[in-house]
Amino acid sequence: MLSGKGISKAFGKTSVLRDVDVEVHPGEITVVIGPSGSGKSTMLRALSLLGPPDTGSITIDDRVFEFPLHNPVVRNAPWPEVTVVFQQLFLWPHLTLRQNIDLPAAENRPARSCADIQELVEEFELEPFIGRYPNEVSLGQRQRAALVRAIALKPRYLLLDEITSALDIEHVSKVLNRLEKLQKENTGILVITHLIGFARRSADRVLFLENGQVLASGDPSLLVSPDNERLRKFLSLVENAV
Amino acid sequence: MQGVNSFEILYRYRDQFLGGLKTTLLLCAIIWPAGILVGGVLGVAGARWKNLVGRPSRTLSFVLSGIPILVFLFWLHYPLQYALNIVINPFYTAAAALAIVNTLLVADLIRGVLNDFPTQYLEAAKVCGLSSRTTILRIQLPIIFRQVIPPILNTQVAMLQATLFASLISVDEIFRIAQRINSEIYRPVEIYTSLAILFLIVCLPLHGLAEWLRLRFTRNLSER
Numbered sequence: 001m002l003s004g005k006g007i008s009k010a011f012g013k014t015s016v017l018r019d020v021d022v023e024v025h026p027g028e029i030t031v032v033i034g035p036s037g038s039g040k041s042t043m044l045r046a047l048s049l050l051g052p053p054d055t056g057s058i059t060i061d062d063r064v065f066e067f068p069l070h071n072p073v074v075r076n077a078p079w080p081e082v083t084v085v086f087q088q089l090f091l092w093p094h095l096t097l098r099q100n101i102d103l104p105a106a107e108n109r110p111a112r113s114c115a116d117i118q119e120l121v122e123e124f125e126l127e128p129f130i131g132r133y134p135n136e137v138s139l140g141q142r143q144r145a146a147l148v149r150a151i152a153l154k155p156r157y158l159l160l161d162e163i164t165s166a167l168d169i170e171h172v173s174k175v176l177n178r179l180e181k182l183q184k185e186n187t188g189i190l191v192i193t194h195l196i197g198f199a200r201r202s203a204d205r206v207l208f209l210e211n212g213q214v215l216a217s218g219d220p221s222l223l224v225s226p227d228n229e230r231l232r233k234f235l236s237l238v239e240n241a242v
Numbered sequence: 243m244q245g246v247n248s249f250e251i252l253y254r255y256r257d258q259f260l261g262g263l264k265t266t267l268l269l270c271a272i273i274w275p276a277g278i279l280v281g282g283v284l285g286v287a288g289a290r291w292k293n294l295v296g297r298p299s300r301t302l303s304f305v306l307s308g309i310p311i312l313v314f315l316f317w318l319h320y321p322l323q324y325a326l327n328i329v330i331n332p333f334y335t336a337a338a339a340l341a342i343v344n345t346l347l348v349a350d351l352i353r354g355v356l357n358d359f360p361t362q363y364l365e366a367a368k369v370c371g372l373s374s375r376t377t378i379l380r381i382q383l384p385i386i387f388r389q390v391i392p393p394i395l396n397t398q399v400a401m402l403q404a405t406l407f408a409s410l411i412s413v414d415e416i417f418r419i420a421q422r423i424n425s426e427i428y429r430p431v432e433i434y435t436s437l438a439i440l441f442l443i444v445c446l447p448l449h450g451l452a453e454w455l456r457l458r459f460t461r462n463l464s465e466r
Contacts, residue, residue: 080371
């Protein structure tokens with residue numbers, strides 16, 4: 001299990017995360033929702049140890065990282081066993097989409113086989129522009145390539161930050177179906193999203209974050225009949241916007 | 243000399259012009275590699291040790307940018323040598339002065355590119371499980387080279403043009419040769435146009451290469 005206990009983080013005097021608990025179980029999907037600036041991406045960075053928290057602990061299976069660290073460098077980092085698809089995808093700009101996908105897969109064994117990667121490329125309809133550079137394709141196409149790059153690594157835990165924001169309905173549906181497949185392969189998934197329908201249908205647990213605090217958490221029924229007033233308001237705003 | 247054009251002057255005085263061009267290119271053969279190598283090391287060191295190396299190098303470059311190259315060259319040649327009571331061949335003085343300028347310009351460029359390197363690409367490499375070696379060789383260096391090579395080439399073209407100032411301290415480079423020919427035949431328009439033609443022949447391919455590298459290899463790093 002990948003979990004964060006009591007994680008807090010501040011940038012200068014601004015507290016961004018306050019005593020947050022989060023769990024991602026293998027074979028389960030954890031959905032994080034919340035308004036912009038609520039600390040969702042910071043929490044994801046903390047969980048992946050890219051932006052370690054100031055206090056609290058992160059547990060990745062049998063490895064425990066207690067914060068604050070005595071040494072500022074995280075040793076035995078869990079990448080790519082835990083991997084991330086960022087909101088701003090950060091595909092390497094000098095490599096084609098194909099090279100962006102193949103370079104990490106070649107470096108990390110056991111990643112998926114070439115045939116599996118090709119299947120992913122076809123599933124996400126990347127083939128026609130797979131030889132292009134990131135700046136030559138649309139944001140939606142980059143999002144799909146970044147997702148394939150991460151899935152190709154066969155991570156044990158996959159953390160996704162708003163990865164469907166630039167996709168059309170058809171591709172959103174493909175991505176969500178793939179996430180459900182990954183779930184069946186026992187991958188633990190954490191998704192930051194505004195797709196409440198997906199959260200209701202596929203999530204095993206839901207977290208509602210606001211002002212760096214978890215205001216509500218539990219199973220997806222939380223989204224059907226929320227007992228938190230702020231969550232109720234947020235859901236109605238999201239659903240009216242869709 | 244009535245009715246001669248620049249090409250005729252170039253042809254008639256080809257030996258002098260070629261001699262001057264040889265001196266100019268010899269100057270470049272010193273200031274280009276010296277500037278790129280020492281500037282490269284200084285730039286990397288400045289990005290790595292910001293206070294120890296970066297700040298002094300930036301300050302020096304800032305001060306020097308406010309001093310015309312001509313004046314810098316003059317100081318190094320006349321007052322400095324007089325103060326030290328030594329005599330140095332003006333060719334070496336010019337080479338040293340221009341190499342210092344080139345070194346600081348290159349160091350500034352490299353330090354800037356390194357300091358502005360988007361660390362998110364390194365984070366992406368981390369979460370994708372790339373080793374430090376692969377990250378440096380396949381991600382960091384190729385992006386840095388793509389960003390830094392076109393402006394460095396343009397700087398070298400500017401340095402080539404700056405070699406004209408060496409004429410001030412009596413280096414027989416191409417501008418001084420042109421001046422000398424002009425004092426003989428007094429055809430300034432044609433002579434300096436000849437000089438421009440020679441410079442175009444050398445500079446345009448370098449500018450073209452820099453532009454081609456920029457268009458071919460530099461990428462939009464903003465993800466927009």
